[in-house]
Amino acid sequence: MKKISILMGSVLLSAGLSAPAMARDNISIVGSSTVYPFAIVVAERFGKSTDFKTPKIEATGSGGGMKLFCSGLGVNTPDITNSSRRIKQSEFDSCRANGVTDVIEVLIGYDGIAIANSVDAEQFDMSTKDLFNALAAEVPNPDGSETLVANPYQKWSDINPDFPDKRIEVMGPPPTSGTRDAFVELAMEGGCSAFDFIKAMEKSDKNKFKTVCHTMREDGAFIEAGENDNLIVQKLEANPDALGIFGFSFLEQNSDKVQSSIIDGFEADFDSIADGDYAISRPLYFYVKAQHVGTVPGIEEYLAEFTRESAWGEDGYLTEKGMIPLDDDLRDEVGDAVANLKPLESLD
Amino acid sequence: MTEPTSGESNVNESNSSQPDPSSGGDNAVSSTSVTQRRDTTELVKATLARRYAAEKRFRWYGIIAIGASLAFLLVLLTSIFIKGWPAFTHSYVKLNVSLDADSLDVAENPTDKQIRAANFSGVIKKSLRERFPDVKKRKAKKELYQLISGSGEYLLSDKVRANPELIGQTIDVWFPADDELASLLKSGDDLSDPDSIVTRMSHQQIGFAKALLDAGETQTRFNKTFFTSGNSAEPEQAGIKAALVGSALTLLVTFLLSFPIAVAAAIYLEEFAPQNRWTDLVEVNINNLAAVPSIVFGLLGLAVFINYFQLPRSAPIVGGIVLSLMTLPTIIIASRAALKSVPPSIREAGRGLGASDQQVVWHHVLPLAMPGIMTGTIIGLAQALGETAPLLMIGMVAFIVDIPQGFTDAATVLPVQVFLWADMPERAFVEKTSAAIIVLLGFLILMNAIAVLLRKKFERRW
Incomplete structure (x- = not known):
């Protein structure tokens, strides 16, 4: 055993001693799996059209990415993190505490969350209120009194007589997914705010409001179908009675198989999300460690590639992948801040 | 225990007499060894068929277990092979590109760096327009450009960088098709009936595909890219x-x-x-x-x-x-x-x-x-x-x-x-x-x- 431990120790030691001296010549990117498909397109183009190495991109999820990003400075920490939500105050503080003081925030566009069913079935036309009634664990009593009861609706026609006489069956992402967070915040909270007495709760009892609005039912009507959006699309194809919740880019790529439902009068499409008419859409960001510019080669050039009109513009290649661009003014504003490497001062 | 040979000799006798097995058990103390032997034989005989059947069933359980696991394996492998096989081939489209310095936007005798910055995607788009001169509308043009993989410009760029004399010439180049077009061509569907095809491509794009196919300007061959490149955001350029x-x-x-x-x-x-x-x-x-x-x-x-x-x-x-x-x-x-x-x-x-x-x-x-x-x-x-x-x-x-x-x-x-x-x-x-x-x-x-x-x-x- 002594021999082994000496051997093992020497291997580790030699590897460990030689490591810190190493510099990194490729950009390291972590973060949201929603932004991942857009980031890899930019990274690939950047690698092909310049002499820099292609950046390495890990899909760790928004929260996981932020944690790695804020863990400190140096070649062993990522240079950029993607996020499908804005940085939180707590994350911003932890970044500062670890010496990551100059963070550039880049808002790149929007992503919609689609509620879709098979093209063989009839298209749904509902409000976020209906969606809340269909999917929440507790809903307002159907008799009209201002009390909450365990969700009694089993069929769509129970909620609204115009809806089909079919069992409620909705497949969506699990709680670990950013898509689920966004769906709960935008669609469910939007839906429950349509009831005045629940909305009043937001002021009186914020925790209760969150619990009521954010808890999905667990009696089989809402099915957690895993992180893989492709799987949900396949299941919708096989089962025309079911609805599915997934990212807009998957809707676009499978437009011959699934159709978006109309939510509050708008279908999830390019224009309705860009105009802000479609209720369930979220902003996409990435954050750059300005202190690494100059240490790791190519960061500025990568930013330039991302914020080029032919990338994030109206007709850019990112829109072909399903990202919804910012409007012209906002794009100019963000583009300027990026070009000047202007760090984020505070979250206001 | 009774010896098998003596047991067998008793089989015929006991067949006709049919003694009650329970009475044999009751009189166990007084009965002779012959009756005892006969009883045992009776017992064995009565259960023999059942034991043979159980033996047979036991073997069948094993065979069924093997059969089931083989069936699972077969289903898994066939589905993987059926789905995966098309990835080993890819479709290519032949285009006639004219590499004149003007359209490439480069000077005479350009340096390597200048060639790299040249407008190769413009050249490819131009040759697509020349191939389909009837396409005038902006949307239709956009759909037309989507037929060729985004890697086309890098392929052309590499070609010209390796051989700068190509500038000024007009050459035939096989470009990798976009993933949607490639799936369509590889599926072997009848392109003259666009309504019957499940695809994201528009009828107009299917029309382009049919024209290219009929003119023999498409080809499906071994997908070398899959084995020579790294990951990519575009499926047609992705490799392992x-x-x-x-x-x-x-x-x-x-x-x-x-x-x-x-x-x-x-x-x-x-x-x-x-x-x-x-x-x-x-x-x-x-x-x-x-x-x-x-x-x-x-x-x-x-x-x-x-x-x-x-x-x-x-x-x-x-x-x-x-x-x-x-x-x-x-x-x-x-x-x-x-x-x-x-x-x-x-x-x-x-x-x-x-x-x-x-x-x-x-x-x-x-x-x-x-x-x-x-x-x-x-x-x-x-x-x-x-x-x-x-x-x-x-x-x-x-x-x-x-x-x-x-x-x-x-x-x-x-x-x-x-x-x-x-x-x-x-x-x-x-x-x-x-x-x-x-x-x-x-x-x-x-x-x-x-x-x-x-x-x-x-x-x-x-």
Whole structure:
């Protein structure tokens, strides 16, 4: 055993001693799996059209990415993190505490969350209120009194007589997914705010409001179908009675198989999300460690590639992948801040 | 117990008399040995048919179990092969491109850097417009441009950079088709009836495809890109080479670390260690280690090798170390079994002729145990090849385009590539996913075959 431990120790030691001296010549990117498909397109183009190495991109999820990003400075920490939500105050503080003081925030566009069913079935036309009634664990009593009861609706026609006489069956992402967070915040909270007495709760009892609005039912009507959006699309194809919740880019790529439902009068499409008419859409960001510019080669050039009109513009290649661009003014504003490497001062 | 021969002779008698078996039991004390024997025969005879049937059923359970597992395997493999097969071919479209300096936007005798910045995508778009001169509307043009893969411009750029004299000439080039067009052409559907085809392409695009197909300007051939490039956001440009090289580098580190350590440990434990509580403890721990979930090794790798020793994230060296921790117990256990199977007479003969303990091990025991050790090692490495979970923690689940050049470059491995492609929105990644599984399975089968061969060829039975 002594021999082994000496051997093992020497291997580790030699590897460990030689490591810190190493510099990194490729950009390291972590973060949201929603932004991942857009980031890899930019990274690939950047690698092909310049002499820099292609950046390495890990899909760790928004929260996981932020944690790695804020863990400190140096070649062993990522240079950029993607996020499908804005940085939180707590994350911003932890970044500062670890010496990551100059963070550039880049808002790149929007992503919609689609509620879709098979093209063989009839298209749904509902409000976020209906969606809340269909999917929440507790809903307002159907008799009209201002009390909450365990969700009694089993069929769509129970909620609204115009809806089909079919069992409620909705497949969506699990709680670990950013898509689920966004769906709960935008669609469910939007839906429950349509009831005045629940909305009043937001002021009186914020925790209760969150619990009521954010808890999905667990009696089989809402099915957690895993992180893989492709799987949900396949299941919708096989089962025309079911609805599915997934990212807009998957809707676009499978437009011959699934159709978006109309939510509050708008279908999830390019224009309705860009105009802000479609209720369930979220902003996409990435954050750059300005202190690494100059240490790791190519960061500025990568930013330039991302914020080029032919990338994030109206007709850019990112829109072909399903990202919804910012409007012209906002794009100019963000583009300027990026070009000047202007760090984020505070979250206001 | 009754002898079978006498039992058989009694069968005929008892057939006609049909005594009550229960009465025989009641009178057991007084009855003669003959009646006793007859009763037993009766009992056996009565249950014989049932026992034969049970025997038969038992065999059928086994056959059904094998049949069911084979059926599952068959369903799995066929679905993977049917889905994955198209990924090994790709469709190409022939275009006549004129590389005049004007459209390329370069000066006379341009430098390499100027050629690189030249407007190759414009040239390709122009030749597409010339191929379909009737297309005038903006939307229709956009749809037309979508037929050719985005890699077309880089292909053309590489061609011209390798041979700058091409500038000013007009040449025929085969461009890789876009993933949607390629799926359409590979499906072999009848393009004259666009309504019957399930595709995201518009009727107009199907019209373009039909015109190209009818003119013989499309071709489906072996997809070399799949084996020569790294990952890509575009399915038609995505390849597994980066993952393959990453797997090879990682496994090399795993082998170099785990093989010597495991064999040394096995030799010590089997040949030299005294039998006491400590060696028992070590043994129990090794067996436990083999059952530890692999994600735990990933967490260990993150905490120790990346955070403490500051090794780079996503590097094959860290992946290799983590996986070698995982394969160590497998190899140790296999090596010990192999050493144990070498008969003690070999050792005694060696010592009898004056060899030292070390010489006995090096000259006799180890060579004889080697086939078994190698088999165990290969099976351990095959396990490591298919592992994803621990690599998740150390950052090897990443988008890697450049082929890794060394042990500290960012890399990914084959099963991770499968995982990443399965999650991509583009439809054409479905076939890439299955194709990557086929490649991975191919390597696993190859490794296991080598293990079987080694055993067959070198193993000695005593």
